[in-house]
Amino acid sequence: MIVKNVEKKDGNLVTFQVEVDKDEFEQAVGSAYQKNRSKVSVPGFRKGKAPRMVIEGMYGASVFYEDAIEEISPNAFSKGVEENDLNVVGRPNITAADVSDDKALTLAFESALYPEVELGLYKGIEAPREEISITDAQVDEYIDEIRKRNARKLSVDRAAKLGDTVTMDYDGYLDGTRFDGGKAEGAELELGSGQFVPGFEDQLVGMKIGDEKDIDITFPEDYHEGLAGxxxxFKVKIHEITELELPAADDEFAKDVSEFESLEEYRKAIFEQLVDSRKKAVDEDFGYVVMQKAVENMKCDVPTAMIEERMGEMINEYDRNLMSRGMRLEEYMRMSGMDPVAFQNMLKPQAEAQVRTDILLTAVAKAENIEVSDEDVDKAIADIAAAYHATVEQIKEMVPSEAMAEDMKKKKASDLIMSTAVPTAPVTEEAKEEKPAKKSPAKKTAKKADAQSEAAAE
Incomplete structure (x- = not known):
């Protein structure tokens, strides 16, 4: 094989040709004949027994070319990539396949290249970070939720009020005609829960057992097609009204619902739990903003092939998750009112964001000379195997050591970015309105980014 006419083009694309000599192509055609002869019917021969020249005489000399090209093209493409040290991504396209008179083959390929990256500021990024503050009222609210879960339902004979649960029949009409999904019998609804269309629950307040009422509402504009706006x-009839009898918030309650002996100890544990939960949320928000800024500071033209590849992975993951719940992706899209194109458009921004973050972390790992040892990789694989009760070999089949090493480098790069990030006080809406934007910090940041880019280049 001879590789020629290698040309890198705008948009992170590369094209090249590979010439396959006639002997090598003839071998591929012969292999294609062996694979396909059993599928070809030729009068006078048993199926699969017709000689190649007879089949070619009937169907043309090129009858096996397509399969031969399919067989030989992966090696031809790899030859071009290896000889020219190309960092390709995605699936290559065969843009031309020509067979000469002497039966030699010329293949023309086009492929996306891993993009060139110019890092901007990624160390010392400033981002707002909320102070963690948990109040007694929040602890009370948490305890009230636990009390509700342990409450008794009592039937009452009075007008319904917010907080009550009503059991009802309802029947919905659009322009005097019943609409699909608008009818139910014995439905339960907690008034004030916001489970139904806005305006519906409020009109149930004051109704009593046996009351019937027509409830007029307008569906939101963002409701599903057919009812939006x-x-x-709704014709409604109330059958039952219940209220919750909450247990008292005392030491006995704490003993019943926790391992603590007193309400005071239980409140302290809840406080610590809420602080921990809030800290995780704040850290996640802070990390997201920091990483987003680092990505925005990076200059990179992301190939469409990388985004499409990530979208494919996301679609497969969606399908696997839905299948585990007894549903297929096609059914989910139909229920959501989306066709495949709309579903892909929904995933595209997230896929691009993930790809850009991966590119950033890979570039930072390279700029910072981040490495991981074979021992670290082996330990990580062993830890995963232990967590999933699998063997090391099984994990390596799913995640090769090289891929694990790259993921670990990116994790170290992420840790570096986060460890140097600078938390700032959140800017309130009032402060935004009162304080005009300044230009100097932007200039200062730009200079800092330039300096860091130069340092990374060195």
């Missing part, structure tokens, strides 16, 4: 009437 439409005015409808």
């Amino acid at each position: 439409k005015a409808v009437v």
Whole structure:
């Protein structure tokens, strides 16, 4: 094989040709004949027994070319990539396949290249970070939720009020005609929970057992197609009204619902739990903003092939998750009112963001000379195997050591970015309105980014 006419183009693309000599192509054609002869019917011969020249005489000399090209093209493409040290991504395209008179083959390939990256500021990024503050009221709210879960339901014979649960029948009409999904019998609804369309629950307040009422509402504009923005009437009949009898918040309650002996100890544990939960959320928000800024500071033209590849991975993951719950992706899209194109468009921004973050972390790992040892990789694989009750060999089949090493480098790069990030006080809406934007910090940041880019280049 001879590689020629290698040309890198705008948009992170490369094209090249590979000439396959006639002997090598003839071998591929012969292999294609062996694979396909059993599928070809030729009068006078048993199926699979017709000589190649007879089949070619009937169907043309090129009858096996397509399969031969399919067989030989991966090696031809790899030859071009290796000889020219190309960092390709995605699936290559065969843009031309020509067979000469002497039966030699010339293949033309086009492929996306891993993009060139110019890092901007990624160390010392400033981002707002909320102070963690948990109040007694929040602890009370948490305890009230636990009390509700342990409450008794009592039937009452009075007008319904917010907080009550009503059992009802309802029947929805659009322009005087019943609409799909608008009818139910014995439905339970907690008034004030916001489970139904806005305006529905409020109109149930004051109704009593046996009452019937027409409830007029208008569906929101963002409701699903067919009812969005439409005015409808629900005919409602109340069958039962219940209220919750909450247990007292005392030491006995604490003993019943926790391992603590007193309400005071239980409140302290809840406080610590809420602080821990809030800290995780704040750290996650802070990390997201920092990483987003680092990505925005990076200059990189991301190939469409990388985004499409990530979208494919996301779609497969969606399908696996849905299958574990007894649903297929096609069914989910139909229920969500989306076709495949709309579903892909929904995933595309997230896929691009993930790809850009991966590119950033890979570039930072390279700029910072981040490495991981074979021992570290082996330990990480062993830890995963232990966590999933699998063997090391099984994990390596799913995640090769090289891929694990790259993921570990990116994790170290992420840790570096976060360890140097600078938390700042959150800017309130009032402060934004009162304080005009300044230009100097932007200039200062730009200079800092330039300096860091130069340092990375060195």
